[in-house]
Amino acid sequence: MGRGPSIEARKNAEDARRGKIFTKIIREISVAARAGGGDPAGNPRLRSAIDKGLSANMSKDVIERAIKKATGELEGVEYEEVRYEGYAPGGVAVIVDCLTDNRVRTVADVRHAFGKFGGNMGTEGSVAFMFRKLGVLSFAQGVDEDALTGAAIEAGADDVVVHDNGAIDVLTAPEAFGEVKAAMEAAGFRADIAEVAMRADNDVVVEGETAEQVAKLLRWLEDMDDVQAVHSNADLGDAAYA
Incomplete structure (x- = not known):
């Protein structure tokens, strides 16, 4: 009987998948914040991107750091x-x-x-x-x-x-x-x-x-x-x- 992937292999695959999701969401937060400002109350696109991040279990610290980079408070990629x-x-x-x-x-x-x-x-x-x-x-x-x-x-x-x-x-x-x-x-x-x-x-x-x-x-x-x-x-x- 064949063996399936090890627990470690499955965990690594899941971590890689989550990492890709986080990368995409962080980019969306960055562009939304740069285009419409860092206040989600007045920026529907940013609010939507933040909601995606929270739904994916992204920490508030990561989200806030992405916003600060986009608005110039921290150095970031454009x-x-x-x-x-x-x-x-x-x-x-x-x-x-x-x-x-x-x-x-x-x-x-x-x-x-x-x-x-x-x-x-x-x-x-x-x-x-x-x-x-x-x-x-x-x-x-x-x-x-x-x-x-x-x-x-x-x-x-x-x-x-x-x-x-x-x-x-x-x-x-x-x-x-x-x-x-x-x-x-x-x-x-x-x-x-x-x-x-x-x-x-x-x-x-x-x-x-x-x-x-x-x-x-x-x-x-x-x-x-x-x-x-x-x-x-x-x-x-x-x-x-x-």
């Missing part, structure tokens, strides 16, 4: 926001949002990822027109649909989408995201995932080996340190969880 667009196998549109201190390195890494898995980098605007920017509050299956829908309407959400597996997404305008999220939480509904994201107007169904290649590309991109978010219009079916 990041810029860049977006890359392209196509994965099967005609799947992909948007890659990055925060980087070295644009040359980042574009090379993203281009390599597309090529490695049979995709192609596109020009600016080549796929973005297929997406809309939305606030998304995602709830796992098992939540009371009627109660959640009522709370979402009361909170001012634009739409409620019930998926075949029972999961529910509450959609908002980006500028209303923070207010709707707070109202939903006050009503007793805390989302499993809460973010402002790019949502495709129409999904592209891909299957078999093509779906596996697309899933590998998306996971590879998501795992890159410089990448903050990956958006696609792929409907991968079971390949999304492989």
